Amino acid sequence: MISATIVCALSFAIASQQSLESLISKVDRERAITVSVMVEKLDGEVLFEYEADRSMVLASNTKMFTTAAALIELGEDYRWSTKVYTKGNDVAIIGGGDPSIGKFDDKDLAQLFVTDLLQALRSEGIVNIENLYIDGSLFSEQRHSLWPLEHAEDYFCSPPVALSVNSSCIDVSYEGHGPIFYPSIEASIAVEVYDKPADFLSAWFTDNGAKIWVRLPRKADSAIARYAVPDGIQFFGWWMQDELRAAGIEVKQLVLQAKPQWLEQDILLDYSSASSLGEMIVEINKESNNFVAEMVLKTLGVHQSQAGSYKGGVAAVQAILGEHVDGIEGFSQLDGSGMARSSRENNSASPALICDLLREMCFLPQGVAWFDSLPIGGVDGTIASRFKDEVFQPQRIRAKTGFIYSKQSEDGRGASSLSGYLLLPDNEIAVFSFVVNFYRKVNANSNNRRFKSLQQQFLKQLIQEYRNE
Numbered sequence: 001m002i003s004a005t006i007v008c009a010l011s012f013a014i015a016s017q018q019s020l021e022s023l024i025s026k027v028d029r030e031r032a033i034t035v036s037v038m039v040e041k042l043d044g045e046v047l048f049e050y051e052a053d054r055s056m057v058l059a060s061n062t063k064m065f066t067t068a069a070a071l072i073e074l075g076e077d078y079r080w081s082t083k084v085y086t087k088g089n090d091v092a093i094i095g096g097g098d099p100s101i102g103k104f105d106d107k108d109l110a111q112l113f114v115t116d117l118l119q120a121l122r123s124e125g126i127v128n129i130e131n132l133y134i135d136g137s138l139f140s141e142q143r144h145s146l147w148p149l150e151h152a153e154d155y156f157c158s159p160p161v162a163l164s165v166n167s168s169c170i171d172v173s174y175e176g177h178g179p180i181f182y183p184s185i186e187a188s189i190a191v192e193v194y195d196k197p198a199d200f201l202s203a204w205f206t207d208n209g210a211k212i213w214v215r216l217p218r219k220a221d222s223a224i225a226r227y228a229v230p231d232g233i234q235f236f237g238w239w240m241q242d243e244l245r246a247a248g249i250e251v252k253q254l255v256l257q258a259k260p261q262w263l264e265q266d267i268l269l270d271y272s273s274a275s276s277l278g279e280m281i282v283e284i285n286k287e288s289n290n291f292v293a294e295m296v297l298k299t300l301g302v303h304q305s306q307a308g309s310y311k312g313g314v315a316a317v318q319a320i321l322g323e324h325v326d327g328i329e330g331f332s333q334l335d336g337s338g339m340a341r342s343s344r345e346n347n348s349a350s351p352a353l354i355c356d357l358l359r360e361m362c363f364l365p366q367g368v369a370w371f372d373s374l375p376i377g378g379v380d381g382t383i384a385s386r387f388k389d390e391v392f393q394p395q396r397i398r399a400k401t402g403f404i405y406s407k408q409s410e411d412g413r414g415a416s417s418l419s420g421y422l423l424l425p426d427n428e429i430a431v432f433s434f435v436v437n438f439y440r441k442v443n444a445n446s447n448n449r450r451f452k453s454l455q456q457q458f459l460k461q462l463i464q465e466y467r468n469e
């Protein structure tokens with residue numbers, strides 16, 4: 001005789017699958033839209049699946065693979081090291097890939113590095129520097145070759161380099177008395193103000209980054225804008241040179257290359273990053289920070305094979321996760337953030353594989369920090385304004401978002417994704433992945449607002465049906 005528990009489970013599985021499938025299939029059948037969904041409990045019991053084995057473009061859901069591998073390999077307490085060497089009147093700054101030299105949550109962490117550096121230089125009586133070497137050789141190429149060119153100056157496509165300041169971005173603000181920059185670089189970069197104001201503050205680089213143009217807004221209302229710099233290493237060098245000169249230390253020549261073969265005894269400062277890996281992974285997952293994700297990916301490449309490149313980082317993720325997630329070879333990765341894409345290559349995986357990752361992380365010690373780094377529905381991060389309905393309380397959704405779309409691509413391809421953990425009404429935990437791929441030039445009714453609404457409607461209906469059963 002079948003028990004009442006099994007009957008209830010079967011009843012839910014059949015009724016829920018039919019009802020939810022109707023919701024999903026209606027959209028999936030539209031021209032140029034593909035939907036794939038998986039929901040299962042931690043013990044592997046499938047609550048719902050719809051074409052869950054399809055390989056889908058992930059967008060920023062890629063970050064989950066990058067951050068999971070980083071926590072497993074390095075641990076949440078890992079910190080980056082930036083070293084400074086001296087030889088005579090020469091100084092070399094050697095980048096270790098620290099992503100936290102900048103401003104986070106209004107804390108100027110860049111000045112912590114500057115303060116330690118100035119103290120070390122003054123303790124050695126160094127007031128004149130003949131050659132200042134800026135050594136970013138630990139990481140190779142700056143921007144990924146498959147990042148959309150249309151976003152070259154957008155902050156979310158800034159170059160991840162081994163020596164960076166402010167995430168390889170410049171912040172421009174205006175309060176009525178001319179433009180204000182962070183970091184301060186006016187001594188090295190020429191500033192030109194466009195003579196016709198506009199509705200919004202804007203800026204753009206010319207002369208390979210040696211000049212920045214600013215168009216001021218008509219009204220001064222504490223406007224602020226952020227732009228990626230053309231060359232992250234060059235920008236760091238200019239910033240460092242300006243900071244030293246402002247402190248009374250003259251720099252005769254800036255040299256953007258690896259330091260000479262000095263001895264280890266010539267080290268002046270070994271600076272430990274102000275933020276730990278665990279803190280940076282919160283930044284990656286909650287705020288979907290592309291720059292930090294790429295810095296972490298390249299760091300993994302260095303630790304696995306001494307290859308601080310996209311390719312080296314991708315190989316590291318595959319090797320690390322391959323020890324814990326079956327079928328990880330089904331994950332195709334190009335970069336750490338999910339920005340890279342083309343008509344032939346993409347960051348892609350099936351929702352079934354994503355759920356495998358989510359489930360396996362629950363049983364690893366590093367899974368606690370990883371779970372805590374995901375945005376909470378209705379509370380923080382990229383889903384702070386979503387999942388506020390009563391049905392999603394208390395904090396039933398912890399999930400990573402993702403969205404990409406390129407206007408200049410041949411077919412307007414894009415992706416909208418949401419994957420994470422769902423607290424069921426009986427307080428059991430389920431993992432889920434809901435991914436939509438689309439071609440907007442073929443189907444104009446393809447936009448992230450629509451797909452986010454579909455994701456939310458699906459999860460709401462699933463919770464309600466589970467509760468009723």
